[in-house]
Amino acid sequence: MKSQVTWSKELQFTGVSESGHKIVMDGNQGKIGPSPMELVLMAAGGCSSVDVVSILEKARQAVSDCRVELEGTRADSVPSVYTAIHLHFVVSGKDLSEKHVARAVDLSMEKYCSVSLMLAKACEITHSFETVAA
Template sequence: MKATVSWQQALTFTGQTESGFSQTLDGNGEALSPMETVLLAVGACSSIDVVDILKKRRLTVTDCQCELDAERAAEPPRVFTKIHAHYKVIGENLKEKDVDRAVALSADKYCSVMLMLKGNVEITTSYSIETV
């Protein structure tokens, strides 16, 4: 995997991946900050796992949202110290044991972003289920 980050102006940069996607990043609040992208990556990576695991069990998932709450160190470097991910999973006939297992498997085995942060960031998870 390769990527290039190019300075645009002030503290604004454009990140370009080898797959052709790009994202504007900024240190002044004009676009996503690098730390915001890491937080979003935690939610996206783990949500992909949760949905994929449930679908592989032939369960009907109609929506999945991951609400993230993070704390950062007060002094530089202002790394994440804690991240809590709460999954709102909506679907048909979803059982608590299935969603619990999907969230646990993501956090403990499959989510490369969470696992990359493990040991440096306290990561906790929770979930709620809505049936349609």
């Protein structure tokens, strides 16, 4: 897997993925795009959400929406790395089984989500979930 990041101006950079997708990153308090650290948080949410939805669909659960609310705590000193990240999944659907949702979230966090598993080597990762009838 490859990507490229190019300086645009000020503290703004454009990242281009191997698949050709572009994203603007902003190291200037997020004036025109997310900061690299915000992208790390979003990557954990995106990676784990893919797992959760995929696992639930394979379990024939009628998922209509999946949202993950992330909260990251960073060190006060430089480098201000994440010291803790909490992911709270809100899964909506018709007649969802809490047991299936709990299993999907656990499997993602403990076995499948590459981003969260990598981050867990450097900070505490916790998770929770709720289901919403749709």
